[in-house]
Amino acid sequence: MSGFRFAKEHPRLIPIGMMLANDKELYREIYGEREDRSAEFFRDLLEYGKEQGEIDPAIDMRVVAKLLTGMTFSLTDFIWEDGKLDLDDMEIIDQMLYFIENGLKKKE
Numbered sequence: 001m002s003g004f005r006f007a008k009e010h011p012r013l014i015p016i017g018m019m020l021a022n023d024k025e026l027y028r029e030i031y032g033e034r035e036d037r038s039a040e041f042f043r044d045l046l047e048y049g050k051e052q053g054e055i056d057p058a059i060d061m062r063v064v065a066k067l068l069t070g071m072t073f074s075l076t077d078f079i080w081e082d083g084k085l086d087l088d089d090m091e092i093i094d095q096m097l098y099f100i101e102n103g104l105k106k107k108e
Helices: 002-009 011-022 024-051 061-080 087-102
Strands: none
Touching: 024 061, 061 087
16 A cells, blocks of 8 residues: 555656556566565464454464455556556555455345
């Protein structure tokens, strides 16, 4: 999410980010290590939530951390599809956070 904040504060640098986003091989070469760090970050966060009793202990933290990392990278690709960052994109981020917190199952 900090990348979106950076883009809003430095709009003249957005074209460089767009070139990077369009070259998937280069993107993965640069961000591959970040994906590992991201999964580690999510795993630590999930473990903390589990210790606090906020996360279901039956959940495989390694799998969920990898899913969250993938969702974050995919969401970034989705948001950048139109080539611009705007307030509508925050709604997309809010939807992802809602999904993470509430899941797919309809609440009764």
